[in-house]
Amino acid sequence: MSENDKLKKRAAEILKRLEKEYPAAKCHLEFRNPFELLVSTILSAQCTDARVNMIMTPLYENKYKSPDDILADGLENFRENIKSCNFFNNKAKSVLAICNILKKDYNGKVPDSLEELTKLPGIGRKSANVILGNCFGKKDVIIVDTHFKRVTGRLGLTDNDEPEKIEADLKKLIPPAKQYVFSHVIGDHGRYVCGARKPKCGVCVLNDVCPSDSLKK
DNA sequence: CTCCCGATAT
DNA sequence: ATATCAGGAG
Numbered sequence A: 001m002s003e004n005d006k007l008k009k010r011a012a013e014i015l016k017r018l019e020k021e022y023p024a025a026k027c028h029l030e031f032r033n034p035f036e037l038l039v040s041t042i043l044s045a046q047c048t049d050a051r052v053n054m055i056m057t058p059l060y061e062n063k064y065k066s067p068d069d070i071l072a073d074g075l076e077n078f079r080e081n082i083k084s085c086n087f088f089n090n091k092a093k094s095v096l097a098i099c100n101i102l103k104k105d106y107n108g109k110v111p112d113s114l115e116e117l118t119k120l121p122g123i124g125r126k127s128a129n130v131i132l133g134n135c136f137g138k139k140d141v142i143i144v145d146t147h148f149k150r151v152t153g154r155l156g157l158t159d160n161d162e163p164e165k166i167e168a169d170l171k172k173l174i175p176p177a178k179q180y181v182f183s184h185v186i187g188d189h190g191r192y193v194c195g196a197r198k199p200k201c202g203v204c205v206l207n208d209v210c211p212s213d214s215l216k217k
Numbered sequence B: 001c002t003c004c005c006g007a008t009a010t
Numbered sequence C: 001a002t003a004t005c006a007g008g009a010g
Helices: A004-023 A032-041 A049-062 A067-073 A075-081 A088-105 A114-119 A125-135 A146-154 A163-173 A176-192
Strands: none
Touching: A004 A163, A004 A176, A032 A049, A032 A146, A049 A125, A067 A075, A067 A088, A067 A125, A075 A088, A088 A146, A114 A125, A125 A176, A146 A176, A163 A176
């Protein structure tokens, strides 16, 4: 068996166990349509989903129902509303710029291709893949966020540090139809067990297939 | 590579 | 006190 086949087999075993562990794994951001997820995804950078939801869910219901609503409210007001998220200045500018682009080029709708999404200011590959997977039903998306990078690295599924290379590495290991699910169960595992500071190796269902012995003590 | 630049857990 | 939170742009 080749080295890549061994890795593939281990990735399949990891996916199997995590699917059992997190049967309801999904996006933790609250949204009712692609526009809401687009905005919340920008705000979620270096900030917890719980905080984004706390701020934005009431605003979507009462105030920001469309790009026009955010544009009408203006940059200053929007920035004040999202102040408790991180990087509020850049995020507010990105959101307002995107609202203008959606209005001008997309008839107010969110585009559904990686190329178009990543052209939008504040939307990189991670955010684009979140939208494609959660709003447009795309299954062959590997979503590389900070959790994904940490957990797949510890599991020895990639040697790379660069998000785009990690994405490519895992696309070779996980079948296309399973990539969306894999992204979410890895995310949940990173959040609940394989945390950045004190990974709970004692209760980890992947303990025996994880090569990161230094973490286990 | 740096900057962005708030809230929370440890 | 500090590392980290579902990153992206210049």
